Amino acid sequence: xxxxxxxxxxxxxxxxxxxxxxxxxxxxxxxxxxxxxxxxxxxxxxxxxxxxxxxxxxxxxxxxxxxxxxxxxxxxxxxxxxxxxxxxxxxxxxxxx
Numbered sequence: 630x631x632x633x634x635x636x637x638x639x640x641x642x643x644x645x646x647x648x649x650x651x652x653x654x655x656x657x658x659x660x661x662x663x664x665x666x667x668x669x670x671x672x673x674x675x676x677x678x679x680x681x682x683x684x685x686x687x688x689x690x691x692x693x694x695x696x697x698x699x700x701x702x703x704x705x706x707x708x709x710x711x712x713x714x715x716x717x718x719x720x721x722x723x724x725x726x
Contacts, residue, residue: 631711632700634665639701641694641725648686654721656688661711661718664691664700671704689720698722 689703700707703720710718 631661631708632664632666633662633697635669636665636667636699637669639667639692639699641692641699644692644723644725646723651686651690651721651723654723656719656721658717659689659691659698659720659722661707661716663698664707665697666700666704668704671708686721687719689718691720691722692725693722694725 686702689706690701691703692699692701700720703718707718
């Protein structure tokens with residue numbers, strides 16, 4: 630099993646964080662099997678692109694809410710890590726109360 634659970638939506642309240650605010654959160658290692666996805670579908674072409682993070686953040690965005698870690702952005706990066714047999718990724722984790 631790659632993820633803790635596969636979800637379809639963001640169950641947590643809107644946090645309103647901008648890219649600049651996300652960039653101020655220091656990355657930390659997160660185990661893939663602790664993550665709950667917020668997207669059920671992925672674009673295989675984006676997964677296979679070599680430069681898929683060229684214009685985005687190098688780190689996945691994770692929201693910690695009510696005891697779960699929700700993968701808000703970075704599904705393709707985390708799946709690529711799983712295909713490389715890695716068990717964790719570096720992510721920026723936003724703690725919501």
